[in-house]
Amino acid sequence: MKPATVAVTAGRPPHEPDRPLSEPITMASTYVATGGLEYGRYGNPTWAAFEAALGALEGGRALAFSSGMAAVTTVLDLVGHDALVVAPAHSYTGTLLQLADLESRGRLRTKLVDITDTEAVVAACEDAALVWFESPTNPALELADIQRIAEAAHAAGAYVVVDNTFATPLRQQPIALGADLVVHSATKYLAGHSDVLMGAVVAADDQLYAVLKGRRDLLGATPGTFEAWLALRGIRTLHVRLDRAEANARVLVERLTGHPALEEVRYPGFGGIISAVLAGGEEPADRLVRSTSLWVHATSLGGVESTFERRRRWKAEPATIPDGLVRLSVGIEDVEDLWADLEQALAAL
Numbered sequence: 014m015k016p017a018t019v020a021v022t023a024g025r026p027p028h029e030p031d032r033p034l035s036e037p038i039t040m041a042s043t044y045v046a047t048g049g050l051e052y053g054r055y056g057n058p059t060w061a062a063f064e065a066a067l068g069a070l071e072g073g074r075a076l077a078f079s080s081g082m083a084a085v086t087t088v089l090d091l092v093g094h095d096a097l098v099v100a101p102a103h104s105y106t107g108t109l110l111q112l113a114d115l116e117s118r119g120r121l122r123t124k125l126v127d128i129t130d131t132e133a134v135v136a137a138c139e140d141a142a143l144v145w146f147e148s149p150t151n152p153a154l155e156l157a158d159i160q161r162i163a164e165a166a167h168a169a170g171a172y173v174v175v176d177n178t179f180a181t182p183l184r185q186q187p188i189a190l191g192a193d194l195v196v197h198s199a200t201k202y203l204a205g206h207s208d209v210l211m212g213a214v215v216a217a218d219d220q221l222y223a224v225l226k227g228r229r230d231l232l233g234a235t236p237g238t239f240e241a242w243l244a245l246r247g248i249r250t251l252h253v254r255l256d257r258a259e260a261n262a263r264v265l266v267e268r269l270t271g272h273p274a275l276e277e278v279r280y281p282g283f284g285g286i287i288s289a290v291l292a293g294g295e296e297p298a299d300r301l302v303r304s305t306s307l308w309v310h311a312t313s314l315g316g317v318e319s320t321f322e323r324r325r326r327w328k329a330e331p332a333t334i335p336d337g338l339v340r341l342s343v344g345i346e347d348v349e350d351l352w353a354d355l356e357q358a359l360a361a362l
């Protein structure tokens with residue numbers, strides 16, 4: 014079946030008289046013994062419904078986590094002591110902070126690479142235990158040759174992990190490109206309404222799934238049941254929301270490109286995220302995000318409402334990201350309203 018049908022139908026209770034159409038919220042810390050669940054940290058029917066839907070979309074077996082960072086941290090825990098992790102220099106700041114912290118405590122070593130320089134990344138894979146991808150990167154919106162680099166990583170015996178938060182399984186299926194694991198901040202497009210924190214990992218095979226489930230259960234990085242229910246509800250409309258956000262983004266990219274207030278407009282060719290670099294850097298960028306009424310000045314992304322922020326306001330954002338870069342998360346409002354609000358703010362700079 015096509016992804017839109019999978020998004021709507023996967024993880025539903027069976028069609029039987031008096032069964033609800035949607036998996037209910039099951040609040041339970043423990044279950045009657047000798048079944049498959051036993052205790053609330055090991056499993057929950059509402060998580061299972063979310064996991065079935067995401068796993069079906071990504072083509073693997075999914076595990077729900079309490080946040081994207083819980084998923085990131087649990088996956089990084091796979092590598093042995095002092096092992097090398099190769100990751101994009103422009104990864105999500107939380108991932109960069111986590112890698113730096115683990116490295117500073119002697120837990121692992123990190124090599125940060127320009128993910129667009131395929132030959133350099135392939136060379137860096139030689140001693141790697143784990144190769145981490147973001148593609149598109151956050152917020153530089155660079156794209157990686159996942160398939161080619163995954164081959165090199167596997168030849169070196171490394172795990173291949175793709176953070177698929179930006180692309181979602183509707184625009185990129187990393188397991189089909191050779192990834193062993195896919196990571197999500199379900200907080201973003203999957204849940205999609207700026208009201209829930211959740212994460213997920215999808216494993217390409219049963220053995221890795223079992224290892225990660227064991228890690229999740231022992232770390233206790235498990236989500237609340239209401240969160241899992243909200244994220245599953247979000248998945249039901251993911252394709253509709255993403256199509257609309259993408260259509261809006263395309264219109265805005267066309268109108269923003271060449272605008273005299275902007276030095277550069279970056280767009281990877283799909284999805285709802287645009288990075289615009291203000292001519293004049295930090296100062297006009299900070300003025301822009303304070304001069305709109307519809308666009309909300311807020312971090313995070315992937316919600317139905319349009320938000321934006323200057324990324325370098327965060328200390329952890331690499332210095333190679335331009336000072337004046339504003340990341341726009343395009344929502345599903347009417348694009349003419351979004352443009353009118355942006356246009357007046359840009360004109361006033």
Ligand SMILES: *Cc1c(COP(=O)(O)O)cnc(C)c1O
Pocket residue numbers: 080081082083085105107147151176178179197198199200201210211212
């Ligand atoms: C937000 C984000 C994360 C972290 O997810 P949380 O749900 O905030 O913990 C990881 N990776 C990417 C690409 C993100 O955008």
